[in-house]
Amino acid sequence: MAKIINRKLVFEDGTEYYGTAFGGSEDRVCEIVFNTSMVGYQEIVSDPSYTYQAVVMTYPLIGNYGVTDEDYETKTPTIGALIVGEYNDEPSNFRFTKTLGEILEENHIPGIEGIDTRKLTRSIRDHGSRKVLMTGADPPREKALETLASTGIPRDAVSKVSCRKCWYSRTPNHKYTVVAVDCGIKLNIIRSLNARRCNVTVVPWDTPAEVISAMAPDGVFLSNGPGDPEDVGPVIELVKKRRGRVPIFGICLGHQMIGLACGAKTYKLKFGHRGGNHPVKNLRTGKIEITSQNHSYAVDAASLEGTGLEVTHINLLDDTVEGMMSSDGTMFSVQYHPESSPGPQDSAYLFDMFIDEMRRFGENA
Numbered sequence: 001m002a003k004i005i006n007r008k009l010v011f012e013d014g015t016e017y018y019g020t021a022f023g024g025s026e027d028r029v030c031e032i033v034f035n036t037s038m039v040g041y042q043e044i045v046s047d048p049s050y051t052y053q054a055v056v057m058t059y060p061l062i063g064n065y066g067v068t069d070e071d072y073e074t075k076t077p078t079i080g081a082l083i084v085g086e087y088n089d090e091p092s093n094f095r096f097t098k099t100l101g102e103i104l105e106e107n108h109i110p111g112i113e114g115i116d117t118r119k120l121t122r123s124i125r126d127h128g129s130r131k132v133l134m135t136g137a138d139p140p141r142e143k144a145l146e147t148l149a150s151t152g153i154p155r156d157a158v159s160k161v162s163c164r165k166c167w168y169s170r171t172p173n174h175k176y177t178v179v180a181v182d183c184g185i186k187l188n189i190i191r192s193l194n195a196r197r198c199n200v201t202v203v204p205w206d207t208p209a210e211v212i213s214a215m216a217p218d219g220v221f222l223s224n225g226p227g228d229p230e231d232v233g234p235v236i237e238l239v240k241k242r243r244g245r246v247p248i249f250g251i252c253l254g255h256q257m258i259g260l261a262c263g264a265k266t267y268k269l270k271f272g273h274r275g276g277n278h279p280v281k282n283l284r285t286g287k288i289e290i291t292s293q294n295h296s297y298a299v300d301a302a303s304l305e306g307t308g309l310e311v312t313h314i315n316l317l318d319d320t321v322e323g324m325m326s327s328d329g330t331m332f333s334v335q336y337h338p339e340s341s342p343g344p345q346d347s348a349y350l351f352d353m354f355i356d357e358m359r360r361f362g363e364n365a
Contacts, residue, residue, distance in 0.1 A: 007112045009054075009083070009120075010133045010144040017120060018137055022087050023104025023111035029151040030054035030080035032132040033296070034121045036275035039065075040342020041100065045082060045109070046073040048161040048184030049252065049294050051226040052153050054081035054132055055274075058121050062113075063088040066096025067103050073186040073341055077107045078161055081134045083120070087113035110134050128270040129296065157226035158183045158253075162205040174199040176358050179217040181205060181235055183225030183253050188341040192351050193221070206234040209241040218358040219247040222254025224337065229256035229266050229297055236261045243331060247361050249354040250333035252295050258333045259299040259324065262307040269320070272296040273335075276343035279316040280336060282323070288316070291336035292343025298335065299324065330361060 007021040009032075034056040035044055041062050044055060062084040082104060089099050104111050112134060133148050154160075161184040169190045175197040180190065183205045193200050201215060205225075212220065220242060222235060229236075232253070239261035242248065250258045256266050273293040280289045299321045301311060313323025313334060325332040332354075338347035 003114060005114070006137050007110075008135060008137050009112065009115070010135065010141065010148065012131055012145070012148050014141055014145065015123075016141065017115050019112040019114035021111065022089070022101045022113055023082065024108045026108055026110050027133065027135045027147075028054070028081050028110050029131060029133050029148060029153070031129050031153050032056065032083075032124060033129050033272055033274055034058055034124050035294070036277065037342055038276070040276065042067050042071050043073050043341045045079050045100070045103065046077045047186060047294060048074050048078055049224050049226045050079040051157040051161055051184065052080050053226070054083055054134060055079060056083040056115075056117055056120055056124065057085070058117055060085040060117070061088060062086070063100040064091060065093035066091030067098045067100055068093070068095045069097050073188060074161070074184075077103065077109060079109055081109060082111040083115055083117065084111070084113045085115065085117040087111065124271050129272060155227060155231050158205050158232050161226065163202055164204060166204070167202050169194055169200040169202065171195075171197060171199060173197065176218040176355065177201065177216075178219045178221050179203055179212050179215055180221040180223060181207065181212075181238065181254075183223045183232060183235060185223035185225070186337070186339060186341060188339040189221070189223065189251065192339045192348070196351055196355050198355070205232065207238075208234075209238045212238065213242065217246060218362060219249065219354060221354075222248065222250035222257060222333070224252035224254065224294070226253075228268075229253055229260055232257055243326070244328060246330075247354065247357040248331040249350075251337060251339075252335060255324065255333035255335045256297055256299060258331060259304070259307070259309065262309050262326075263303075264307050264309065265300040265303040266297045267300055268297050269295075273315070278336065280313050280322045281316055282313055284312055289313075289346040290344045291322075291347055292340055293336045295335060330357065332357075
């Protein structure tokens with residue numbers, strides 16, 4: 001059956017892409033990005049790091065295995081919009097509890113299918129991530145361009161997705177207590193820490209260092225999250241105050257904030273890294289890890305001199321910094337996602353490194 005063309009994307013240069021709506025019906029101005037993962041659309045849709053972003057899925061068929069209750073990365077998805085080549089609303093997975101379209105509709109997230117996602121992805125590669133309007137097919141281009149010109153991308157993404165008060169994830173016979181600073185934390189990070197006998201106290205992004213210190217954690221974890229790391233001042237100050245006093249592990253946005261706290265600089269990539277197959281070299285072991293990634297910003301390698309941070313991992317596609325460690329070994333970070341939701345499991349050892357550092361630090365205290 002022919003699908004009704006009732007939705008479109010409009011760019012600031014006047015380019016339009018027409019398709020069919022699914023999910024929510026809202027008009028939305030977002031930053032457009034693409035993800036090359038072949039599976040894992042539920043984890044992508046529920047990843048808080050996609051707040052205010054419209055994600056183009058390069059894999060052509062999306063929705064075919066539905067959505068399951070156990071696989072969310074946040075309880076309330078905040079992705080800006082979803083763009084796919086072909087949407088399947090009749091899942092065949094025995095685990096599915098809802099369709100992807102139902103989840104988007106419940107959370108007021110607009111979707112569009114029938115777009116030539118190959119052409120759209122090439123456009124993002126050539127011209128970079130930029131603003132796009134998702135709207136109905138009828139409004140004239142001139143009106144859409146007025147909306148784009150008058151609407152900016154908010155810079156409050158971390159405060160929007162962070163928890164409002166502390167919450168706890170406990171595990172039987174725990175050995176360590178970790179405070180996780182929630183800048184948009186993915187639930188599988190917490191599961192990964194629980195699996196290693198860590199009780200996790202999740203705190204809001206702007207929790208003062210003195211409050212965290214009073215909790216006497218064995219380690220502090222800095223989470224992933226959306227937006228520009230320079231907008232997350234309280235966490236940068238936290239790192240400055242607690243550096244060397246407690247083991248610290250940062251992932252993605254947490255990695256960038258560690259760099260800024262130590263005096264390095266960050267910059268925005270042309271179209272970012274988003275997918276489940278990015279090759280990263282561990283400079284200490286020489287091994288190549290296939291990694292899951294989702295970020296717009298990177299730490300400037302040239303700015304690391306004099307910061308006390310050593311580069312431990314690099315991206316083999318563009319030589320960007322993918323991992324760092326402090327000279328005393330008490331603080332380390334990676335730009336990618338070792339919790340692997342979605343993605344390969346090559347980098348799970350990083351959680352074990354955090355456990356080892358908490359043990360070593362405790363023995364030397």
